[in-house]
Amino acid sequence: MGRAPCCDKANVKKGPWSAEEDAKLKEFIGKYGTGGNWISLPQKAGLRRCGKSCRLRWLNYLRPNIKHGEFSEEEDNIICTLYANIGSRWSIIASQLPGRTDNDIKNYWNTKLKKKLMGINYPSNQRKTTQQFQSSLQPTSQIQAQSTMMPTLSQLFTDCSPFSTHHLQANPPSSGFESSNPLSNFLFNNTNCSTTPLFNQYYGFEMQDGLMNLGRYNNMVMFGGNNEAASCSSSDGSCSQMSFGNMNEIKQENMSYLHQSYPLTNGYEDEQKFILDYGSTNCGEGYFGNPNQYPVLQDYDNLEEVKQLISRSRISNNNNSGSFYFNNDENKTYQRTMYFD
DNA sequence: AACCTTATCAACCGCCATACT
DNA sequence: TAGTATGGCGGTTGATAAGGT
Numbered sequence: 001m002g003r004a005p006c007c008d009k010a011n012v013k014k015g016p017w018s019a020e021e022d023a024k025l026k027e028f029i030g031k032y033g034t035g036g037n038w039i040s041l042p043q044k045a046g047l048r049r050c051g052k053s054c055r056l057r058w059l060n061y062l063r064p065n066i067k068h069g070e071f072s073e074e075e076d077n078i079i080c081t082l083y084a085n086i087g088s089r090w091s092i093i094a095s096q097l098p099g100r101t102d103n104d105i106k107n108y109w110n111t112k113l114k115k116k117l118m119g120i121n122y123p124s125n126q127r128k129t130t131q132q133f134q135s136s137l138q139p140t141s142q143i144q145a146q147s148t149m150m151p152t153l154s155q156l157f158t159d160c161s162p163f164s165t166h167h168l169q170a171n172p173p174s175s176g177f178e179s180s181n182p183l184s185n186f187l188f189n190n191t192n193c194s195t196t197p198l199f200n201q202y203y204g205f206e207m208q209d210g211l212m213n214l215g216r217y218n219n220m221v222m223f224g225g226n227n228e229a230a231s232c233s234s235s236d237g238s239c240s241q242m243s244f245g246n247m248n249e250i251k252q253e254n255m256s257y258l259h260q261s262y263p264l265t266n267g268y269e270d271e272q273k274f275i276l277d278y279g280s281t282n283c284g285e286g287y288f289g290n291p292n293q294y295p296v297l298q299d300y301d302n303l304e305e306v307k308q309l310i311s312r313s314r315i316s317n318n319n320n321s322g323s324f325y326f327n328n329d330e331n332k333t334y335q336r337t338m339y340f341d
Numbered sequence: 342a343a344c345c346t347t348a349t350c351a352a353c354c355g356c357c358a359t360a361c362t
Numbered sequence: 363t364a365g366t367a368t369g370g371c372g373g374t375t376g377a378t379a380a381g382g383t
Binding site: 014015016017050052053056057060061103104107108110111112 | 348349350351352353354
Binding site: 037052059088091106 | 367368369370371372373376377
């Protein structure tokens with residue numbers, strides 16, 4: 001036997017809310033609050049609506065200080081940063097944007113922001129087909145055969161990335177990073193901690209053991225893939241997803257987030273996984289964090305915990321750089337420092 | 342003007358975690 | 363402790379608007 005429905009489906013109104021209903025709900029909550037019980041609220045308020053529907057209407061539309069309309073550049077950046085870090089956990093993302101609802105952000109991401117990021121990324125004349133891209137990659141088997149030759153981050157990113165390779169060199173660029181890609185720009189160029197503190201929360205990552213597994217998903221730096229071969233897929237050949245390495249080398253308990261499966265053009269059904277690694281600031285040494293000190297973000301359902309992590313990892317001065325650490329088969333640790341000015 | 346396609350976003354659905362009994 | 367109710371969340375849908383042919 002299934003669960004009893006929360007309301008009498010036959011007797012509740014569905015669809016768009018009328019101004020009259022809005023007024024009733026607003027007035028009732030203004031007078032009595034929600035009473036901690038949404039299910040019984042519609043009856044008390046004289047509404048023929050499901051309690052859940054009332055809750056949604058209030059939270060997403062009627063409650064005070066809701067912001068509708070255009071998202072600012074700063075909001076875009078925060079959304080992108082958080083999405084890159086925690087995925088589609090819209091309620092957490094919304095909690096960082098006062099006045100915005102999770103629904104709004106979700107819609108905005110799905111309809112505009114995602115396209116904005118992906119669209120600008122690859123001018124059509126620079127796009128490669130998936131086949132072209134894959135043939136340009138060095139297969140992982142070859143990489144592994146050359147045990148002393150881990151692919152550099154530059155190699156990994158050159159073909160399928162918004163990242164400019166000079167940001168992956170040992171020395172910082174003399175001038176500011178410029179890119180037509182907004183994600184790259186906000187990752188690398190934003191230094192205004194007072195207005196955009198979240199930008200600086202995380203750009204270093206490492207694997208605790210095993211092969212580096214680094215790639216990019218929808219223009220985001222990501223880790224994962226349980227396939228052994230380097231892979232990349234895209235419906236339009238622009239290559240929006242890729243992964244490298246062997247996911248089996250990563251401890252399961254270090255997985256913070258599991259993306260849904262993505263069919264890959266090489267035949268692999270790849271489960272992309274995403275590790276968060278909030279490094280603590282260690283500007284004195286020119287990079288933030290020591291790989292041994294990095295906490296790897298586990299499953300964070302607790303908002304306060306996430307907030308703490310975010311605030312803990314803010315860069316507090318101008319020495320902005322991040323380091324990648326990864327190991328090869330022989331357990332040699334490689335470091336790549338990424339500077340953003 | 343009529344039709345078709347695409348974009349937008351409010352609202353719904355179903356699942357899950359937690360509180361309550 | 364088990365069963366049920368509720369809140370909260372993310373994914374998805376569908377109505378409508380806007381733009382294109």
